[in-house]
Amino acid sequence: MPESAEPIADPGLPAHEWRPTDVDERQEKRAERQVAGMFGLSAICVLLFLISYFTFDIGDNHSTFAGFGASTVTLGTTFGLALLFIGIGIIQWARKLMGDHEISEMRHPARSSDEDREATLAALNAGLEESGIGRRPLVRNSLLGAVGLLGLPAVVLLRDLGPLPGDVYDDEDYPGAGLERTVWTKGMRVVRDVVGTPIRAADLEIGDLVNAVPEAFYEVDEEGEHLIEGIELQIAKSKAAVIVVRMEPDEIIPGEGRDNWAVDGVLCYSKICTHVGCPISLYERTTHHVLCPCHQSTFDLADSARVVFGPAARALPQLPLAVDDEGYLVAQSDFTEPVGPSYWERG
C-alpha cells in the first residue's frame, strides 16, 4: 500500500452481524438446497417450454387461455419462469451462502500499485473461493444444468425460420394458400371491397380508382357460411386485394404480352406495394400515378405500374382482366407473378 493511502474514516455503522447461514450448518445446508431447488425449477420450466412448443401450434387460434393463444401464453410463461428461477437462485446464493466479510477500502492514487493489483487478483480468487463453487457441487452442478438447458429453447425456435416460402401450406388448406398464389382464378369476378358488388367497366368513370377483391370472399355455402373466413380470409385478402382504375384506352402503354389485359381502359393491379407490402392508395388521375403512403414509392398505372419513384424495386403485379357473359369484370387467371414485397427478386 502506498504511504499516502489512508483508511476511510469509520462512518459509524453498526457492528457486523453474522447471518444464520454463517453460524448454523443446518441453516447453511437448507439454504443450499433452496438455491439448488430454484435451479431445478428453472430446468423444469425449460422442459415445460419444450413440451408446450410441440403441443400447441403457433397460429392455432382455437387453443386459448383467457383469450390469448395457448402457444404464446405457455411459451412466454415457461421461459420467463425459467429465467426468473435462475435469477432468484443466484440472488439467494449471494445473500445466504457467499462470503460475508466486511472490508475497509483504502484511499490510493488513481493508478493502482503493483501490490494493489496483486491484492485485487488475490481478492478475486478469494471471492471465487468464498462463493463455494468448488466446495458446493450440488449448487454448481444444478446451476450448470439449468444454464445449459437455457440454450435449448433457442435451438428449437430455429425451427420457425423454415420452411421456405411457398411450401408453407398444402394445396388442400384453402384456396390461394401459400405465398406464391392468391385466390384469383380464371373467371372469378372482381367485386368492390366491403360491399362485394360486381363491377362493369361502364360503372367506372374515366379517372376512377376503386378498391376491389375476389368474389370468393363473399361466397357462402348452403348453410350461409362464408367459404373463406377468419384468419384464412385475412391472409387471402392480404395477397389478393387489388385496385381497379379506368383511363382512356389510348393512354395505356400495354406491357409485353399484355395487349388484352385491359377492358375498355380498365386495368387491375395488386394493391400491395412491392417495397415492404403497404396497401397503396393515393391516386393522381391526371398522371395515372399511384403513391404508396409508407415510403412514397410511385407507380405509373398506365405503363404496367412500373416504378417511377421511390424504393420499390419492381412494378405492381397486374391482374389480367376480361368480362363474363353478363358483362362483369373477371380475372383471366391468377397473377402471373408473386404479389407483395420484392423478396421474390432475390436470387
Ligand code: FES
Ligand atoms: S411499402 Fe410502399 S414504398 Fe415502402
